[in-house]
Amino acid sequence: MLTIDGLSRRFGAKIAVDDVSLDVSRGAFVGIIGRSGAGKSTLLRMINRLQEPSSGRILCEGRDVTALSGAALRDWRQSCAMIFQQFNLVGRLDVLTNVLMGRLNHVGQTRSLLKLWSAEDKAIALSALEQFDIASLAAQRAESLSGGQQQRVAIARALVQEPKIILADEPIASLDPRNTRIVMDALQRINRHYGITVVCNLHSLDLARSYCDRLVGMAQGRVVFDGAPADLTDDVARDLYGIESGDVLDGHTPVPVPAPALPAAAFA
Numbered sequence: 001m002l003t004i005d006g007l008s009r010r011f012g013a014k015i016a017v018d019d020v021s022l023d024v025s026r027g028a029f030v031g032i033i034g035r036s037g038a039g040k041s042t043l044l045r046m047i048n049r050l051q052e053p054s055s056g057r058i059l060c061e062g063r064d065v066t067a068l069s070g071a072a073l074r075d076w077r078q079s080c081a082m083i084f085q086q087f088n089l090v091g092r093l094d095v096l097t098n099v100l101m102g103r104l105n106h107v108g109q110t111r112s113l114l115k116l117w118s119a120e121d122k123a124i125a126l127s128a129l130e131q132f133d134i135a136s137l138a139a140q141r142a143e144s145l146s147g148g149q150q151q152r153v154a155i156a157r158a159l160v161q162e163p164k165i166i167l168a169d170e171p172i173a174s175l176d177p178r179n180t181r182i183v184m185d186a187l188q189r190i191n192r193h194y195g196i197t198v199v200c201n202l203h204s205l206d207l208a209r210s211y212c213d214r215l216v217g218m219a220q221g222r223v224v225f226d227g228a229p230a231d232l233t234d235d236v237a238r239d240l241y242g243i244e245s246g247d248v249l250d251g252h253t254p255v256p257v258p259a260p261a262l263p264a265a266a267f268a
């Protein structure tokens with residue numbers, strides 16, 4: 001469904017993403033893992049075109065996403081919803097209105113400017129909130145909610161966009177363990193129940209192993225592992241995470257290793 005073909009992004013002399021090629025099939029739950037600075041966010045942001053590639057292409061069902069502009073680009077962004085670490089809600093607005101923002105592309109420009117939501121849009125938004133057990137919070141200001149609740153609102157907003165893909169950039173990075181599970185369960189529900197493809201950046205390897213059906217490991221902008229969670233051995237994980245491996249391998253003794261110099265073929 002989604003093909004990333006030789007995608008790179010430079011920031012001055014720095015190569016954040018270096019010649020990445022991936023095929024993501026419809027309905028997959030893909031975890032992008034790797035240490036801080038590996039290029040995970042830049043990769044996700046390029047898929048959504050929040051960041052422009054320096055070279056390479058992104059294709060979705062044969063359409064060249066990298067060439068889109070204007071209305072076609074807006075359509076693309078609607079069909080690949082982003083979930084951010086910091087939720088990106090409008091704090092002073094109520095929860096229901098925040099979710100309705102996800103419908104903006106489905107209603108006419110005048111109605112969206114005036115925020116004249118139809119009864120049907122409101123029903124869709126409320127139903128999305130119900131999916132994640134937060135319909136009772138619909139009238140509350142978003143800023144009054146806990147982090148886990150806010151992230152579920154953001155996921156509901158993404159769902160009402162009716163996307164083909166959800167791109168989640170470290171969605172649980174600022175949450176406690178209980179809310180982490182709730183939010184990951186919400187993403188899993190979107191994936192399994194609605195068949196929406198999820199590509200999710202995760203720092204925690206344990207979470208990635210529990211929730212994803214495919215893991216893509218990045219180091220220094222390159223893909224150094226691509227396979228099933230069961231195939232990602234602790235040794236490979238230590239190479240991927242280096243001195244951070246103790247943080248991501250729960251129950252394992254951290255074994256510091258030098259920063260990896262990882263050819264893509266090494267773990268293919």
Ligand SMILES: Nc1ncnc2c1ncn2[C@@H]1O[C@H](COP(=O)(O)OP(=O)(O)OP(=O)(O)O)[C@@H](O)[C@H]1O
Pocket residue numbers: 011014015016034035036037038039040041042043
């Ligand atoms: N706008 C930017 N300007 C300059 N350098 C950038 C920019 N965005 C990212 N980088 C650099 O590109 C590299 C990859 O960053 P990126 O945020 O994609 O990594 P990451 O794996 O998502 O890390 P983290 O988990 O810490 O967010 C880093 O070295 C980062 O400093």
